[in-house]
Amino acid sequence: MFFHEIETERLLLKNISYEDRNFILDHFSNDTVNRYLFDAEPLSSIDEADEIIDFYIQPEPRIQHRWILTLKDNSEKIGTCGFHIWDKNKSCVDIGYDLQEKYWGQGLMSETLKPILDFAKHDMKVSQVRAHIYVGNPKSIRLVERFGFTFNGETELCQFRGQQYLHHIYTLDFSPSK
Numbered sequence: 458m459f460f461h462e463i464e465t466e467r468l469l470l471k472n473i474s475y476e477d478r479n480f481i482l483d484h485f486s487n488d489t490v491n492r493y494l495f496d497a498e499p500l501s502s503i504d505e506a507d508e509i510i511d512f513y514i515q516p517e518p519r520i521q522h523r524w525i526l527t528l529k530d531n532s533e534k535i536g537t538c539g540f541h542i543w544d545k546n547k548s549c550v551d552i553g554y555d556l557q558e559k560y561w562g563q564g565l566m567s568e569t570l571k572p573i574l575d576f577a578k579h580d581m582k583v584s585q586v587r588a589h590i591y592v593g594n595p596k597s598i599r600l601v602e603r604f605g606f607t608f609n610g611e612t613e614l615c616q617f618r619g620q621q622y623l624h625h626i627y628t629l630d631f632s633p634s635k
Contacts, residue, residue, distance in 0.1 A: 463576065482502070
């Protein structure tokens, strides 16, 4: 299997599976988690959770993947992270991540991003990772900037619940010598 589990000091990044369906439903029906994810309505049924899982467990090779962030000390599921729109021809991929509010500010997403960015560079062999971030989400902007992402001047408007939300696109370019 190309996409494999990843372990950090405090976390196990577990490949998403149907055993995560209740967590996915609870997580993505939470208004706080969804506060900056302007790409879909909050989930309202287990069938919608299954649709998300179906999307991410397509047979490999695939252009998307999602991990469940699990605390190693108690196996609690606390968030997700992964890749979307892996364009092998252009050698780039989009990254996404989310975390339950009670774990914000503890360095867990920084701990998560380091190994998955290494995975993107060394295993996926991409030269660029892109993050689409709502301009009103300063914590996420600071997070990617700490990893060397820069605002590339591109923007997009996401339509959500009758309103438009401006997103900036941040990019991290891996130099060939690194």
